[in-house]
């Protein structure tokens with residue numbers, strides 16, 4: 183494509199008005215996108231998109247903007263229960279789609295989305311975009327060079343005290359697993375491979391919350407411990423909840439037969455990684471290669487793929503697999519049993535980057 187990619191936003195709340203707006207402005211400054219339309223069910227959001235982004239075309243019904251000729255890509259940034267239907271309608275209109283996580287909140291809806299994506303000319307890029315982070319890719323390269331051997335155990339964690347906006351976060355189709363644990367499961371399955379089984383414990387730790395200034399009843403589980411069986415006696419755990427005030431440990435720990443590797447920070451905002459290799463016998467600390475890497479990077483990637491006619495690295499089958507794990511984790515916790523995972527996917531692979539990772543080595547005890 184030799185003109186800027188025309189973007190339409192659907193859902194102009196917290197995530198759109200902050201992080202996606204920042205990246206969209208940068209892409210527009212580089213001449214890669216034009217921001218042509220926006221939609222939110224709340225009419226007041228028209229003023230924000232006009233004043234901050236110069237977008238004059240605004241609708242309260244997404245169907246009025248997704249078919250427009252000058253819209254090439256639709257960004258679905260609404261509350262989670264709306265994602266599946268809007269993403270499907272945009273793909274059916276022949277558009278490229280970026281959908282925030284999760285891709286849908288039921289497996290039936292997600293299956294339909296995969297089927298439509300298969301026959302649509304548009305790409306479907308599903309958040310979270312963690313596989314694009316330089317730190318994720320550096321860790322992937324270590325694993326695939328065999329630096330820590332075959333992975334036997336893994337742990338990942340992402341949580342916080344929970345949003346004080348958006349009551350939908352605490353209703354059916356919301357909750358911390360779809361909102362936060364989804365990052366950890368995307369990272370673990372991307373690095374280790376597809377899951378075979380899942381078992382979980384979950385509960386509602388904080389049954390009432392003040393959200394949007396109102397005291398509400400929490401209708402979903404807000405606290406999870408999940409165990410994933412990757413086969414060949416490899417097990418991973420994910421700790422997630424709107425129940426965590428703070429933490430300082432690694433986001434992801436991978437224990438292999440010849441070493442350990444752990445991602446610092448969070449997997450959506452990594453702060454480098456630490457590597458133990460038995461053959462070296464000491465920890466190597468790698469500083470963050472790109473401290474400014476934005477977790478919205480899937481937008482840049484989608485625009486690149488449209489402009490250069492390439493397939494996205496982020497695959498919808500991966501998002502579907504993670505959704506199946508999450509939905510079955512919730513079922514497992516409610517029913518008190520372990521459930522099989524039926525879907526599978528091929529994790530993304532990355533070219534060798536030579537010695538680039540070593541250029542970021544902070545502490546190398548071998549020198």
Ligand SMILES: NC(=O)c1ccc[n+]([C@@H]2O[C@H](COP(=O)([O-])OP(=O)(O)OC[C@H]3O[C@@H](n4cnc5c(N)ncnc54)[C@H](O)[C@@H]3O)[C@@H](O)[C@H]2O)c1
Pocket residue numbers: 192193194195196197198221222223224227242244259260261262264282283284347348360361
């Ligand atoms: N807030 C974060 O830090 C964050 C980070 C990463 C991803 N996300 C994801 O981004 C999405 C949005 O989160 P948020 O925090 O911005 O929520 P939010 O509630 O602030 O914003 C959602 C917006 O979507 C609008 N909306 C709802 N249904 C709609 C429809 N049918 N058509 C058009 N607009 C509709 C709402 O009016 C609201 O303005 C969620 O999927 C969330 O998981 C949020």
